[in-house]
Amino acid sequence: MANQKVLEEVTQNGWALAYASESDKLDKAVVLAAVKQNGRALCYASPALQDDKDVVLEAVSQCWGAIEYASNRLKEEIIRAWIGIELWSKVSG
Numbered sequence: 370m371a372n373q374k375v376l377e378e379v380t381q382n383g384w385a386l387a388y389a390s391e392s393d394k395l396d397k398a399v400v401l402a403a404v405k406q407n408g409r410a411l412c413y414a415s416p417a418l419q420d421d422k423d424v425v426l427e428a429v430s431q432c433w434g435a436i437e438y439a440s441n442r443l444k445e446e447i448i449r450a451w452i453g454i455e456l457w458s459k460v461s462g
Contacts (some may be wrong), residue, residue, distance in 0.1 A: 381408025408432030
């Protein structure tokens with residue numbers, strides 16, 4: 370269960386995740402709240418959540434630059450999907 374105080378802090382300022390405990394950085398609800406506020410806060414998430422598609426997509430939708438902090442697996446998957454969408458839009462007019 371998410372630490373309510375930490376959840377409130379990261380909701381206001383995603384960078385607050387930097388000062389959260391390791392267990393909070395493993396908490397999906399806390400990390401999601403942080404990346405919704407600031408996608409680049411993904412850099413402070415646990416490696417497991419940097420490899421969680423929901424968390425990474427939320428971070429990237431808030432700030433494309435957050436892709437830098439995604440796991441290599443998801444980084445590759447998301448970039449391939451984006452390239453596919455770009456190519457599709459060019460061919461379909």
